[in-house]
Amino acid sequence: MKNNSKSAISTQPATASPQRRGNKGTYSRRAISEKGTAMNVSRAAYAHRRKIASAPTETLKFIPLGGLGEIGKNMYAIEYGNDIVVIDAGLMFPDEEMLGIDFVIPDISYLEENRKKIRGILITHGHEDHIGALPFVLPKLDVPVYSAKLTLGMIEGKMLEAAPRYKPRLVEVKAGETVALGVFKVTFISVCHSIPDALGIAVETPLGIVLHTGDFKFDPTPVDDHVTDYAAFAELGRKGVLLMASDSTNAEREGFTKSEKSLIGAIDNLFRTYRNRRVIISAFASNLHRVQLVLDAAARFNRKVVFAGRSMVNNVDLAIRLGYIKAEPGTVVPLAEMDSYNDSHLVVMTTGSQGEPFSGLVLMSKGAHHRVKLDSKDVVALFANPIPGNEKLVSNTINRLFELGCEVLYGREAGLHVSGHASREELKMLLSMVKPKYFVPVHGEYRMQIRHSQLAEEVGIPEKNVFIMNNGDILSIARNSAGVKSKAPAGAVLVDGMALGEKEGSILKERQELSENGVLVVSVTLDKKGLLVGEPCFESYGQIHFKDAEGMRQEFSEAVRRALKRELPEDDELLKKQISLRCKELLRKYMRSASAVIPLIARL
Template sequence: MSVNSDCLQVIPLGGVGEIGKNMFVLKYGQEMLVLDAGLKFPEEDMLGIDVVIPDISFLLEYRSLIKGIILTHGHEDHIGAIPYIISELNVPVYGTRLTLGLLRAKMDEFEQLRQLECHEITADQRVKISPSFELDFFRTNHSIPDSVGVIIYNPVGTVVYTSDYKFDQTPVDGKITDFYKLAKLGRKGVLVALSDSTNSDRPGFTPSEKEVGKTIDDIFRLSQNRIIFATFASNIHRIQQVIDAAYLHRRKICVVGRSIINSVQIASELGYLKIPEGIIIDPDQIGQYPPQKLAVITTGSQGEPMSALTRISVSEHRWVEIIEGDTVIISASPIPGNEKLVARTVNNLFQRGADVISQPLFEVHVSGHAGEEEIKMMLNLLRPTYLIPVHGEYRHQVYQARIAEKVGIPRNNIFLVEPGTVMEFSREQSRINGTVAAGKVLVDGLGIGDVGRVVLRDRRLLSEDGIVVVVLVIDPQQKAIVAGPEIITRGFIYVRESEHLLERARNTLLECLLELNVEQLLDWNIVKSRVRDAAGTFFYDQTGRRPIILPVIMETSSK
């Protein structure tokens, strides 16, 4: 990557070609700015992985140039990587009040609050973050309050990062997008726009959050039994509408699920949730109220295995158990990949006598992302010279590129890129100028990046065909095998019904080992290789499976 000091470089380290893991870098001269630092949840083949974060090798190489990380809102795919990377980068973090409140709660879990230098910003504030970068912000409507887009003024030209947005004309909190500021930006000239692509494949406009509120109110008005409402922990506006409906129809509310309890507490303390006094009860008080006077707000709208709703659906929750006639509202659409988990939870709820209400049969969820017509409106307001579709899988980026062409942005001015691509902009032209290190860092427990393809492959093999451990004891003085081979299996066959097969395997392995000369027998690498080959061939011929073969050689000495 050659560097032109008069150019602005825009480098996505995540958030393109995928939904999640948002992280975008702006570099001008000897100054860098990072927009968002999110995580994504593991794919089905990432066995045992907790979360996936961006590879920050490039940032570590230039950490002395980074002037700050700007967070646009409090969703995990925009703030979730901070606890894993901030100790290495040690740079200030900027965000709105609620965003920083949610981030501090996450950092408390990691015991890293002392490493976090936070600067609170508002949608009406300008911040001179460095000699080359001055920031302005604009309010956006999304499925979490206090969301902002970012305007980056720099010597080359204005950059606008929309982050996640939609145009909600009747938002729950009454705060609409600042159309005037966006139109003013467009008139002055926007060099580059990084624009949300998530719903670019959906025609029309995304419905208002208040439409869900009407459905919620109808359900609360008509239901004669207990209501269990599952939603994302961060969807504060939806939680507010549930609280309003419960208050109107004289129901008490119990909040269950650690993440949603934290969100409700933080949003309430910061003034983003208005909770009438006395409406919230503790879980151990549930039995004190008749079902028709009670509503439960919980997590688990994605069927997550350890979430409160999933545990309720299989009667494993400490406080809440399904009662015949319960109304369960799943107020979310399944994230791609979670469909089976959600379906399993719904089936379990029906089996226990609940009535389940979910999309698309009932309007209990709307997206927080712009549809096709809203994207057109955003692009017409900003009128950018160049467009980088972000926050979407590749197909979403392509759909937004097609929308952009419809509103007059030339195809050559639209960048469909992968993580690590270096885009370079000057006042006269643009180009792709190489790549930097970018990719996925897998987090498993306390380990960050120590699980790679080889470990995942082994985990996949273990999950598919199990493991066979072959134990041998060799006496170097006698130059002979004095015990074994003993065979131990896990996840491969049911031992009690396969003793004859294992005995034949022992005999096969013993014959193979007896063919070794003394020099080969004392070379453990040769012994292990022969055991793997012989056992692997035998078990595949007999079962058609390929378990992992793990030879264990122990040494003993005769006296």
């Protein structure tokens, strides 16, 4: 509230009063009063200046290194002064244009440059798009990882498999617990998702609270009875949240997301309808709530459950060992013992709902699985919808399954999938509950971020305080302002096998060129004087067949001879460059595009 009085000093007329005399002069009572008031004002101003001087002068930075404009590859940094905390380190599965690439992880150049500032990596939950990059990130950064028990168990398994020589520092936390990391106080919040132990993260900074919701939904009847902690979010709203970054995956979907338990009827109906057939269920390997529902239904219908796919088997074994999944004795059967049971008594649960090339279901659809062979006696149910970008891979898998004679249940009309992400009404509820000063929609493609930003404006967050960011944008927040003023490196790093590839645009570009235009190998033999011995040899793959074009071969041979005459005979690199240049000129003449040319020089 503003004070409307013009002065704190009395303006009433002075009354007659005795005068006080002394060596230092004569003062009236009014003069003494005014001097005292002025001294009080001076002290207040001094105290105010001291308060401003002691207030935080650093800028708070929020830096998304992955997870914006895409599904997956989630990684976010919060920086203040000499301290950084990182939230999540996920991967993204490749699209069809990423030839031979297994997955994509964030570029962590910025974190490597600031490694001494990093106080820890905070993991929201155990899905691959949040933990998948850790085997490549952790050995480079060598910082502790904080998360819940199940998530840490999954991380430990990944590290043992992918980086066995590195010993990660894994710190278990529980929902409701607060951890001090540098200038930050980090509080973990229970949220409901499609995997147990999912967490939201509130980071208290010198400028205010930064809230990262993680992946969440408001499920009133979760499978494990751990609901989203509404009270914790409401309390944060009461305290005041400076910045909220929130899951945008379902920002286009109206209403509320259904409860995971709503699938119980669909699973029962599946087993009841196909009681005489073997049932193959494909789901995310980390969707352990769905695994629990299938185990419960199998026990009710007297079926045995076989798990196939390495990640599925590993996750289920870990969850059973840690007590997150409970199975009736005898319900789970090892894959090796599957042939001991009638098909009508079996449920095979496997990976591959997204068409991943080496997943269990894809191998089965190709007839390449070492244990499970599919035919017309099988019913295949896909308990997941395609992630954007995976539609073609999933479609190809379904087509192959039909070709094998299987009955395939898939798509939204089958009613076999419930999302783990909040829909529009839930997103609005959380925004209204938290009332952040600034808001950044994360976890989603660009259109999802836009839709989420519109929801924020609907509940009263000013448009100027909502930031649609791209990976690498640095949102700088001062005491009374915020804006994107700089950028950090935040490209994509390609992973082929378990070897870290080059950054996007190098290896991938070469593979795309090879796939589109083929390759021409030119071999020449030179004598001691650098003169050509015999005719150049040409081997072409994926383009012109020289065996059927003798005239063309002569034209290319003459081009190679001209190239050899232009450069110093002892400089192989210059010779190769000229051969490649001359051959590409001819290729453009015949093909309108130049393929890769690989010159080989042998000397006698």
